[in-house]
Amino acid sequence: MVFALLKYGLNRHYPRVHQFPKPRDLRPSYDVVIIGGGGHGLATAYYLARDWGITNVAVLDKGYLGGGNTARNTAIIRSNYLTPEGVRFYDESVRLYKDLSNDFDMNIMYSERGHFTLAHTDAAIRTMRWRAEVNKHFGIESELIFNDDIAKLCPQLNLSDKARYPVLGALYHVPGSIARHDAVAWGYGAGAAMRGVDIHQRTEVLSVTREGVNGTGGRVTGVLTNRGPIACKKVIQAVAGASGQVAAMVGMRLPIRTIPLQACVSQPLKPFLDKIIVSGSLHVYISQSSRGELVMGGSTDPYSLYGTRSTLDFKEGLMAHMLELFPFLGNVKILRQWAGMTDMTPDFAPIMGETQIENYYIDAGWGTWGFKATPVCGKRNAEMLATGRVPELIQGFTYRRFHDYNQLGEKGAASVGH
Amino acid sequence: MMASRLPAPAGVLIDRSKPITFNFCGQDYTGFQGDTIASALAANGVGMLSRSFKYHRPRGLMTAAGQDANTLVQIGDEPNVLADLRAIEAGLAITAQNVFGSLANDYANVLDGLGRFLPVGFYYKTFFRPKGAWRYWEKLIRALAGLGKVDVGAHHGYYDKQYLFCDVAVVGGGAAGLAAAQAAAAAGADVILIEENVRLGGALNYARFDVEGRRGRGLRADLVPRIEADQNIRVLTGAFANGWFADHWIPVIQGNRMYKLRAGAVVIASGSYEQPLVFRNNDLPGVMFSSAAQRLIKLYGVKPGTRAVVATANADGYGAALDLLDAGVDVACIADLRPQRGDGPLADAVRDRGVPIVQGATVSEAIPQKGNLGIEAARVAKITGQGTTADVDDRFGCDLIVTAVGYNPTANLIHHAGGTFVYNDDTAMFELTALPQGMQAAGSVNGSFDIDAVIEDGGKGGWSAARNAGCKVGPMPTVRNDRGAFGVNHPWPIFPHPKGRDFIDFDEDLQVHDILDAIAEGYDDVELMKRFSTCGMGPSQGRHSSLNSVRLTARATGRSVTDTGTTTSRPPYAAETFGVLAGRSFEPERKTAMHHRHLELGARMMPAGQWWRPEYYGPPERRSLSIREEAAVVREAVGIIDVSTLGGLEVCGPDAAEFLNRVYTFAYAKQPVGRARYLLMTDQHGVIIDDGVACRLHDHHFYVTATTSGVGGVYQHMLFWNAQWRLQVNITNATASWCGVNLAGPKARDVLAAVCTDVDLSSAAFPYMAVREGTIAGVPARIIRIGFVGELGYEIHAPASQGEALWDALMVAGEPHGIRPFGIEAQRLLRLEKGHIIIGQDTDGLTNAIEAEMAWAISRNKPYFVGKRALAIQEKNGIKRKLVGFTLGNPADPAPKESHLVIRDGEITGRTTSVNYSYALGRTIGLAYVATDQAEPGTAFQIRIEKGRMIDAVVTKPPFYDPDGRRQEL
Known part of the structure; x- marks a missing residue:
């Protein structure tokens, strides 16, 4: 195992494996253009190349690789959702995640920690039982547990009934994990690039070229970028917080609000917390990374904004609640805070699949749960682009459900309040 | 390293009459009041403060200003304390962090020898085969990672917060900040001056501006008393302006208190970070910045070493050399990186004192003492090209290497506010190109390095800020053109060594080849380089690695430094504790007007949102029996329940009925005065979001109830919609003004009759679903005949101030009938027997009114209500x-x-x-x-x-x- 390290140490020169080819010119045409070089876009490219042999693919990103929400999320992976559609979907994602390090030949540091969603009210207990029952129905390890068991599994947690919002129970999801989020994007990117996919960073799509627009959505024939035009057969957008803006380029109005979500990390500390702890009532989630930093987040900001500004009151509220759960952290220090833009749908489920525009596909509505869906999105997007058919697993996520008032009830499974 | 205290005036911060004894790693040391841990240890000859993160190499003072991670120590249950910032106290017990064994003998130092097997990002490359292997390796990696230790038994300390307001906030109390504060105050602005050090003056306290070494002290003596005497200026020292948030909202942290400052305008006079020279073993204890050596001497009266080599590319290195000479340190050699001889008076003075100066040369390597505990000698070699040195070198025995190769602006708050910097290839410096509105920058953060220019720049910044804040200002002050930025930064102070240990990032133990390897692997965007190598991700957040790593990235990728850009600086500026951010925890608790009556009656209280409500009355071991008895008494006699937590909204105005018709599903236009009607609220998706009762008290006045947890949202929802409809209606959330009880059971009328004489309670005069206003035992009340629990019942709403009087009167009147209070649990059972739903329990985030069998509560004849269209489509589908x-x-x-x-x-x-x-x-x-x-x-x-x-x-x-x-x- 560690022989891999000997390889580096015993070589006179560091064996540099160039994971990403040097930027090259845009080709005049591609089979598939993927707008957005985050986890979802790169994963889509990876599976297109690996599983379907489609390599004449361009991934375009206006910034750097994986620099959007892939870089900004708190890297929690779980499948303890509420609707059958959600549970099946995220379960496939978790199963793919477990193999990613070997798929990539790159350690994404997938770390199974156990995930607690705390309940502070009897209403929350009912919701946790509901989730546990649905999860178990689909063979997923989730259980409603009470304070005796919580104390055994996570003795650091403040379980006093003197707390302002005492813990009454928790949904315990054994497979809940964290991973090195950047490495997920890099692994997919490197794997796609190795198979011939072009990754164009700092390449912004300015418009989408369509023909036959005549009271209908028409048909997509290419995109115009800041580096010139590209002709293509198919386009998929996977741009998270910018979903509404990009969809507007093809005349689509999405039922999505973009809302900032903030997070922060502490200075590195020796490991003392293995579990992932989430409290919806207190708007808190926390885990300790392999570097020893506490990675923490809260609820989304109370307004829509296409921006990633940070606020002070986010930290104030988060830390007040953090100390409710972990009163001994008063002297621990915050190192850095940041924000991402979440694309929230009304029913907290994503929008995937075909659109009313021919050859234009969408991967949006990822709100606060996009990272954990990265592998399954990539795999199923690739299948859809390659076969032209929407896989059964994601059919429920069609945008049409909003026209039909046939939404998915995933609100109850969001980890924190919105 | 042997060091000793210097006579005054050195040591302006220490009080030599007050010795203080403390303990570091098991050994007692004595310093003086005013010493930091690091300065006191330095005075005792202790140079090593910590071990590095990855290789466990010894580390010592680098900035002496709380700006690097080398000084992080543990004090009791507090991890990651900056030893060059924290003052010593009697009895303080300080320990080293992240050592295996002891600070002196750290077994994990073996990793230093294995460094070549641990390339940049090594953890991405291995530890994952065979499948499942990572879970074992991870334990080891995690144990090696992390710095300080958390004590899970630590107690939550005392923290508080205070609001501050001012016209002009000046961040930084150095020469520029002092001048800015003075200028703004002179224009009549109310000024707050924030300085992170304990003493105003910044570099005036320690830097050498002239050969005689009097200039700084003189300027300070001129500026500071005027600041202190100015009634318009409030000074906060030892205080960190820790971030900039929208509209000049600045958290200022002073000890365990956070001031939340709202300023009209801001002057950033935060100075700049001195930058490291990169050479082999540039991380050893004893290698420090010129400013650090000067701080030790001037602030703490500590002689930083006995024999020094100074590597410099600017006048500050010569100033430091003079200070070292004055402190009795033997300066063995000055390596001046510049090809041409510096012609300033400081350089001349050093030369005149017989110090050998080698022009066009650098320290190329520090020769370590045994165990890397300090420096034994420095190799000085001629520079042959960008980052290269001659093979031959001179070796100078020394225990101190002082470097002065330039600065990077302390631009954290400017970055938070969206300001931009561009690299100037001529000055080799990032220069401010755009400032956000209402923000000024002055001094070295703004590219001013000549001390006279700095003071003028400060004056102009203060003037501009005062004008921005709306003060009457005089003519704009003029500033000189030459601000002294040329000849300060060396363009390439990076001299990689074939054997490495040429550190770029000290926090993360990253050497030149680590950065180059990351780029070569394809992580060639500066953000990717950072994320892959972790450069700048440590506790000092790139203060000393950002500039050099960007220069390296630019060269390796063939781009300009400006095109390469920098990574984003984010709040906080300095690490801030959870406790300070949290402050004293203010979690509101809402108690109803009858709360104490419930406690007296032995109620078991349960949370309901922010409220507390009786779950049942009696001891926990009688829980189910109590609930059963409470339910039975309602069915058989009479019970009383506190319903004060229900929302109460006053909807008034000529369009009140029309408004309710639109926001609720039922029909209210023709609802007679004196009648109550059920309310069901759906959102645009037809999903049930609340219910309640509308009581028509007047043609233009409805009293509307809402659920306990829903009322906040209902109120918002109403305001949201009426902002679009603009109906003639006024909506008030009056929940807190009212208390309420529900009196229910076959004897309810008898009980009420005993205390309410001004309302005809007969069934004919006051039927089911009617509402009346009257008095109950002298308390004015709204009485609604409704029955959530399915018995004859009256919901009585009264002013919250009268809650206990109302409760007492009803309890007394009910006594002959066997009245009992009942709690939430009994109520839940009773309403379930009636099949009444509870919103949020029997509905979920998608329940529409049809699914919930609530079609009876939907008026089909109305042209519109929120959710109508959605419901129609759902019914059709x-x-x-x-x-x-x-x-x-x-x-x-x-x-x-x-x-x-x-x-x-x-x-x-x-x-x-x-x-x-x-x-x-x-x-x-x-x-x-x-x-x-x-x-x-x-x-x-x-x-x-x-x-x-x-x-x-x-x-x-x-x-x-x-x-x-x-x-x-x-």
């Missing part, structure tokens, strides 16, 4: 589930829990939402969602309970109790 009542097929089966699933042929078709055992009916009853084709009364279905067991249930049309509703309409 077909409803997939229905909320039904059920009883158990076999009464002997255990009762299902709420949220157990309804299963048909292995598929989920629904779930239970409410389940309870009805003593009145002698059986388990409940509500559940089932598939539409399972919803007919009498249909059998299956519920999966604990351990996967399936039990039978039968759809039973509610109400389970008194189906004709005779009792409530008595």
Whole structure:
């Protein structure tokens, strides 16, 4: 195992494996253009190349690789959702995640920690039982547990009934994990690039070229970028917080609000917390990374904004609640805070699949749960682009459900309040 | 390193009459009041403060200003304390962090020798085969990572917060900040000056501006008393302006207090970070910045070493050399990186004092003492090209290497505010190119390095800020053109060594080749380089690695430094504790007007949002018995429940009825005055979001109740919609003004009659679903005849101030009838017997009004209500589930829990939402969602309970109790 390290140490020169080819010119045409070089876009490219042999693919990103929400999320992976559609979907994602390090030949540091969603009210207990029952129905390890068991599994947690919002129970999801989020994007990117996919960073799509627009959505024939035009057969957008803006380029109005979500990390500390702890009532989630930093987040900001500004009151509220759960952290220090833009749908489920525009596909509505869906999105997007058919697993996520008032009830499974 | 205290005036911060003894790593040391831990240790000859993160190399003072991670120590239960910032106190026990063994003998230092096997990002490259291996390796990696230790038994300290307001906030109390504060105050601005050090003056306290070494002290003596005497200026020292947030909202942290400062305008005079020279072993204890050596001497009176080599590319290195000479340090050599001889007076003075100066040369390597505990010598070699040196070198024995190769602006707050910097290839410096509105920058952060220019720049910044803040200002001050930025930064102070240990990032133990390897692997965007290598991600957040790593990245990728850009600086500026951010925890608790009566009656209280409500009355061991008795007394005699937490909204105005018609599903236009009507609120998706009762008190006035947890949202929802409709209506959330009780049971009228004489309570005069205003035992009240629990009942709303009087009067009046208070649990049971739903329990985030069998509460004749269209479409497309009542097929089966699933042929078709055992009916009853084709009364279905067991249930049309509703309409 560690022989891999000997390889580096015993070589006179560091064996540099160039994971990403040097930027090259845009080709005049591609089979598939993927707008957005985050986890979802790169994963889509990876599976297109690996599983379907489609390599004449361009991934375009206006910034750097994986620099959007892939870089900004708190890297929690779980499948303890509420609707059958959600549970099946995220379960496939978790199963793919477990193999990613070997798929990539790159350690994404997938770390199974156990995930607690705390309940502070009897209403929350009912919701946790509901989730546990649905999860178990689909063979997923989730259980409603009470304070005796919580104390055994996570003795650091403040379980006093003197707390302002005492813990009454928790949904315990054994497979809940964290991973090195950047490495997920890099692994997919490197794997796609190795198979011939072009990754164009700092390449912004300015418009989408369509023909036959005549009271209908028409048909997509290419995109115009800041580096010139590209002709293509198919386009998929996977741009998270910018979903509404990009969809507007093809005349689509999405039922999505973009809302900032903030997070922060502490200075590195020796490991003392293995579990992932989430409290919806207190708007808190926390885990300790392999570097020893506490990675923490809260609820989304109370307004829509296409921006990633940070606020002070986010930290104030988060830390007040953090100390409710972990009163001994008063002297621990915050190192850095940041924000991402979440694309929230009304029913907290994503929008995937075909659109009313021919050859234009969408991967949006990822709100606060996009990272954990990265592998399954990539795999199923690739299948859809390659076969032209929407896989059964994601059919429920069609945008049409909003026209039909046939939404998915995933609100109850969001980890924190919105 | 042997060091000793210097005579005054060196040591302006220490009080030599007050010795203080403390303990570091098990050994006692004595310093003086005013010493930091690091300065006191330096005075005792202790140079090593910590071990590095990855290789566990010894580390010592680098900035002496709390700006690097080398000084992080543990004090009791507090991890990651900056030893060059924290003052010593008597008895303080300080320990080293992240060492295996002891600070002096750290076994993990073996990793230093294995460094070549641990390339940049090594953890990405291995530890994952065979599948599952990572979970074992991870434990080891995690144990090696992390710095300080958390004590899970530590107590939550005392923290507080205070608001501050000013016209002009000046961040930084150095020469520029002092001048800015003075200028702004002179224009009449109310000024707050924030300085992170304990003493105003910044570099004036320690830097050498002239050969005689008097200039700094003189300027300080001129500027500071005027600041201190100015009534318009408030000075906060030892205070960190820790971030900039929208509209000049600045957290200022001073000890355990956070000031939240709202400023009209801001001057950033935060100075700049001195930058490291990169050479082999540039991380050893004893290698420090020129400013650090000067701080030790001037602030703490500590001689930083005995024999020094100075590597410099600017006048500050010569200033430091003069200070070293004055402090009795032998300066063995000055390596001046510049090819041409510096012609300033400081350089001349150093030369005149006989110090050998090698022009066009650098320190190329520090020769370590045994165990890397300090420096034995420095190699000085001629520079042959960008980053290269001659093979031959001179070796100078020394215990101190002082470097002065330039600065990077302390631009954290400017970055937070969206300001931009561009690299100037001529000055080799990032220069401010755009400032956000209302923000000024002055001094070295703004590219001014000549001290006279700095003071002028400060004056101009203060003037501009005062003008921005709306003060009357005089003519704009002029500033000189030459601000002294040329000749300060060396363009390439990076001299990689074939054997490495040429550190770029000290926090993360990253060497030149680590950065280059990351770029070579394809992580060639500066953000990717950072993320892959972790450069700049450590506790000092790139203060000393950002500039050099960007220069390296630019060169390796063939781009300019400006095109390469920098990574983003984010709040906080300095690490801030959870405790300071949290402050004193203010979690509001809402207690009803009768709260203390419940406690006196032995109620077990439960949280309901922010409220506390009685769950039941009596000791916990009698819980189920109490609930049963409370329910029985309501059915048989009379009970009373506190309903003060229900929302109360006053909806007034000529369009009040029209407004309710639009936001609720029922019809209110023709509702007569004096009548109450059920309210059901749906959102645009037809989803039920709240319910309540509308009481028409006047043609233009409805009193509207809402659920306890829903009222906030309902109020917002109403305001949201009326902002668009602009109906003539005024909406007030009056929840806190009212208290309320529900008096329920066959004897309710008798009880009420005893205390209410101004309302005709007869069934004919005051029927079911009527509302009256009257007085109860002298308390003005709104009395509504409704029956959530299905008995004759009156919901009485009274001013919250009269709550206890109302409660007492009813309890006394009820005594002959056997009145008992009842809690939430009994109420839940009683309403379930009637089949009344609870929003949020029997509905979920998608329940529409049809599924919940609430079609009766929807007015089909109205042209519009929020959700109408959605409901119509959903009805047309077909409803997939229905909320039904059920009883158990076999009464002997255990009762299902709420949220157990309804299963048909292995598929989920629904779930239970409410389940309870009805003593009145002698059986388990409940509500559940089932598939539409399972919803007919009498249909059998299956519920999966604990351990996967399936039990039978039968759809039973509610109400389970008194189906004709005779009792409530008595």
